[in-house]
Amino acid sequence: MEKHHVLVAVLGAGGFVGSAIAAECAARGLNVRPVHAPRLDSYAGDAADLIREARSPAASAAAAHLAAEFSGVDVVVNAAGLATPRHAGSPALTGANALLPCIVAAAAAQAGVHRVIQLSSAAVQGHRPVLDESAERAPFSAYSRSKSLGEEALLKVGRGGTEAVILRATSVQGPGRPTTAALAKLAASPLASVAAPGTAATPVSSINALAWFTAEIALHAGSIPQIVLQPWEGLSVTEVLAAAGGRKPLKLPTWLCRAALSTGYFLSRLAGERLHGSLRRLELMWFGQAQQPGWAEQQGLLPQPQASAVLRQAAAQQGTVHALPENRRPRPKSTESS
Incomplete structure (x- = not known):
């Protein structure tokens, strides 16, 4: 695809993810x-309800408006949505994370757009020990359920000749993101810890790598699977906390970590899952989550790992001193045409 002739529409271009993607493009x-x-x-309870809502007069009007905005566009990137892992469910959450993707896909089809890239989340697979690119989902919170519902409906709704790609972002970190600042603060505190031996892989990633990979998908000349997973950046749970906190974390007995999480999730369920988001972050800090190599690895589309550098930057803003060298490797060749 000749890059100078490619027009990319970005929804959510003012947000954390969308602004990075727009800048990369x-x-x-x-x-x-x-x-x-x-x-x-949206008040949908399942994918069938959501698809019916997407065909309502109000949704059709929204799709027609977006279709006009998509006139002449080659690729649409939907980075809009509500990133509220700690919050309870609401019609606004379902509307932004589930209904909107269906309307965007319908609008793109009306406008004759070649490809739609829907930014989803690896959180849809919940507590699975290994993330992959399958349609299997196990959401555990209101946020992950809204993202999961959006994926399910998008895979079922008609899109004409428009190719829809669901990009599952992992635990994305970046400058200025509150969750990244909170991670750096935690990593520098005595509470920073991992489940022994601390070598588990973690899906912590960088906004730089996500933006790069999204642009690669936008420019890719061949067909792309319906679901792709953001590539792993190679960090372990210990390396994440060491980069963000400037020191090695405490190693806790595995049985103690699992017992604490089991108790925490039980209490959270009694409180309407209000603690699920925080507990999931604690679980990822202790145990991480592995990723199965997928389409990106097969295509050789592996961005330069920058998660460590991003965490170091966040730590510097917290006044943390670093002892570990930054991990670097050459940036791979992109698929864009010259």
Whole structure:
């Protein structure tokens, strides 16, 4: 695909993920069109309900408006949504994370867009020990359920000749993100710990790598699977906390960590899952989560790992001193045309 002739529409271009994707595309010489995402409420309980809502008069009007915005666009990236892992479910959450993707896909089909990239989350697979690119989902919170519902409906709804790609982002960190600052603060505290032996792989990743990979998908000339997983950046749970906190974390007995999590999830369920988001972050800090190599690895589309550098930057803002060298490797060749 000739990059100078590619027009990419980005929904959520003012947000954390969307702004990074828009900047990466612009840096490659692509034409970028920021598009405002409509605010939607949804009361759907399952994918069938959601698809019916997507065909309602109000949703059809929203799709027609977006279709006009997508005129002449080659690729649509939907990075809009509500990133609220700690919050309870709401019509606004379901509307933003589940209904909107269906409407965007319908609008893209109306406008004759070649490809839609829907930013989803690896959280849809919940507590699975290994993340993969299958359609299997096990959401555990209101946020992950809204993302899971959006995936399920998007895979079922008709899209005409438009190719829809669901990109599951992992635990994305970056400058200025509150969750990254909170991670650095925790990593520098006496509470920083991992389940022994501390070598488990973690899905912690960088916004730089996510933006790079999204642009690669936008420019890829061949067909792409319906679900792709953001590539692993190679860090272990110990390496994440060491980079973010400037010192090695405490190693706790595995049985103690599992007992604490079991008790915590039980209490959270009694409180309407209010603690599920925080407990999941604690679980990832202790045990991490492995990733199965997928389409990106098969294509050789592996971004330069920058998660360690991003965490070091966050730690520097917290005033933490670092002792470990930054891990670097050459940036791979992109698929864009010259």
